[in-house]
Amino acid sequence: MSSQTVELAVRETTIPGLMILDLPLHGDSRGWFKENWQRAKMIAAGLPDFRPVQNNISYNEFRGTTRGFHAEPWDKYVSVASGSIFGAWVDLRPGDSFGQLVTAQIGPASAVFVPRGVANAFQTLQDHTAYSYLVTEHWSETSRELYSYVNLADPSLNVEWPIPINEAILSEADQSHPNLSEATPVPAKRILVLGGGGQLGQALAELSGTDPRLHVLTRRQADLCDPKSLDRLQWSAYSHVINAAAYTAVDAAETPSGRMRAWQVNAQAVRELSARCAVHQVGLVHVSTDYVFDGMEKVYAEESSIAPLGVYGQSKAAGETAVGSVPRHYLVRTSWVVGHGANFVDTMTRLAHSDVDPVVVDDQFGRLTFAEDLARGIMHLIDSDAQYGTYNFQGAGQPMSWHKVAQEIFALCGEDARRVGSTSTQEYAANRVPFAPRPAYGVLDTSKIRAAGYIPGDQLEYLKKHLRMLNSK
Structure with missing residues (x-):
């Protein structure tokens, strides 16, 4: 592939604090290279001063693997190392934007900043997709108490999944999450x-x-x-x-x-x-x-x-x-x-x-x-x-x-x-x-x-x- 000319950019969404980043990819016939996380440049472009303490990677074997919606008590920075995803985010923080939905297709040339209390979900669009995320807190048993969830198939959200949920690969836990009307708001810090x-x-x-x-x-x-x-x-x-x-x-x-x-x-x-x-x-x-x-x-x-x-x-x-x-x-x-x-x-x-x-x-x-x-x-x-x-x-x-x-x-x-x-x-x-x-x-x-x-x-x-x-x- 040839080097992309896109410049680093941070775009706001209709969910306050949820931001989508355009990342420059530098590639040739061998593949590509990108600065997936570069604090100084990204803050200058408009990202909050995000200071992650842990990096997690989710490897997904098959197309159609769908995970979420999970709202966690920390900020996270989501990107794709290989393959592509359809991402969906729902605001579960108390306030006027509670229940607001944003969706986007994310590949190696994009990333998403997800603020604390916004539920994250994704569906893989290709086999062998690697999904990476940086988080601002270490996971612990006590932090699980502050999680909140929404059902991927909630009709009130009406998410237009590329692969219908009834045909997707889901965990038993994700299938049993409550609808938005019964979801527990994530309290502010x-x-x-x-x-x-x-x-x-x-x-x-x-x-x-x-x-x-x-x-x-x-x-x-x-x-x-x-x-x-x-x-x-x-x-x-x-x-x-x-x-x-x-x-x-x-x-x-x-x-x-x-x-x-x-x-x-x-x-x-x-x-x-x-x-x-x-x-x-x-x-x-x-x-x-x-x-x-x-x-x-x-x-x-x-x-x-x-x-x-x-x-x-x-x-x-x-x-x-x-x-x-x-x-x-x-x-x-x-x-x-x-x-x-x-x-x-x-x-x-x-x-x-x-x-x-x-x-x-x-x-x-x-x-x-x-x-x-x-x-x-x-x-x-x-x-x-x-x-x-x-x-x-x-x-x-x-x-x-x-x-x-x-x-x-x-x-x-x-x-x-x-x-x-x-x-x-x-x-x-x-x-x-x-x-x-x-x-x-x-x-x-x-x-x-x-x-x-x-x-x-x-x-x-x-x-x-x-x-x-x-x-x-």
């Missing part, structure tokens, strides 16, 4: 949340009530600092990990024991987590802090230089460096988080309803971030497939000092805001040991996440909502 006991973790747990992808684990269920605990996780079940775990005792981090714990949780454990996400090709969402900055600038953008003042900020900065090694990562910097648990707003609310008149620093500026809003912003990044990288996240509105925040809380509680006294950070720290240095300004520019389609909520509106919740208890 889950999103693992570590640190489920914290303020952000609890907010994500609340979202899990309407989003079954979220699998929220507390420290008791999965200890970020225990490599063995991490290795016991079923990584292939997850598309992303949200690391909501952190050591946030800012002042205690300045003590010998606190320093060790801060580095263990915020740096070393994040390095271990990042390594596993990279190996298993799982996206990582890691939450960091304005404390990686020195607070000398009035506003910080994502690309601003980090210069942490204390141990907490230093350990978080080290964690950020580790996260950068994960190809698919979102590094989300935030500040002044308020949710379920110990926080400044809850403390001031309690004091507002007591006889205590607090004294609060008036020379540290930032914005409140409510855990509910942060959780939704993180899910937006994942669901919108936003560009990977660093994002600032903070409530909207004018920056305020801690003193101003406290006054707002007192006023919203129906108390006299003048009960809140003011002081400087230096004066406040004078009789407190240990006391960590704080950035004077923790105001974050949120233009990037806004451009990505998520508008953080107004901090004062969320504050009112949070106080209504507290006061109703």
Whole structure:
């Protein structure tokens, strides 16, 4: 045969994510040669960054051998080494495209990328056909539980098999598969949340009530600092990990024991987590802090230089460096988080309803971030497939000092805001040991996440909502 002039191309189909590739064949009287799988060229042509871990080959002795429909919990790349096939694919993922059918004839000059949850079937059109497929996960007994099937002869699909199914060669199992109306949809990969006991973790747990992808684990269920605990996780079940775990005792981090714990949780454990996400090709969402900055600038953008003042900020900065090694990562910097648990707003609310008149620093500026809003912003990044990288996240509105925040809380509680006294950070720290240095300004520019389609909520509106919740208890 002579060399074909066709160029490598990737074509989309009516099933989202199912792609057909045109492969150049280079041949002469001796036969042909092709680059069956060439990652760099195929990604450049439009294929997802497919990273297979196993190669399977199905040899089919006779024309008319028909296999499928099988939907598996991994992506695969299908090609033909010899002979030709009639391929058929049915989308078994929940959503608008469920039940969508695509068919095509595939020979050595073609290949098909089949995304997770799309059922694959083929019928050989020649004797001695070799069918090859690369997959992104190793097969295991537990993975079989996530398979789904459809009957090859389902009248609702009405597949126009070149060789009628009643004349084809089928296995007994393939003949007994259910019709589409009874098929089990293949669930989307889950999103693992570590640190489920914290303020952000609890907010994500609340979202899990309407989003079954979220699998929220507390420290008791999965200890970020225990490599063995991490290795016991079923990584292939997850598309992303949200690391909501952190050591946030800012002042205690300045003590010998606190320093060790801060580095263990915020740096070393994040390095271990990042390594596993990279190996298993799982996206990582890691939450960091304005404390990686020195607070000398009035506003910080994502690309601003980090210069942490204390141990907490230093350990978080080290964690950020580790996260950068994960190809698919979102590094989300935030500040002044308020949710379920110990926080400044809850403390001031309690004091507002007591006889205590607090004294609060008036020379540290930032914005409140409510855990509910942060959780939704993180899910937006994942669901919108936003560009990977660093994002600032903070409530909207004018920056305020801690003193101003406290006054707002007192006023919203129906108390006299003048009960809140003011002081400087230096004066406040004078009789407190240990006391960590704080950035004077923790105001974050949120233009990037806004451009990505998520508008953080107004901090004062969320504050009112949070106080209504507290006061109703």
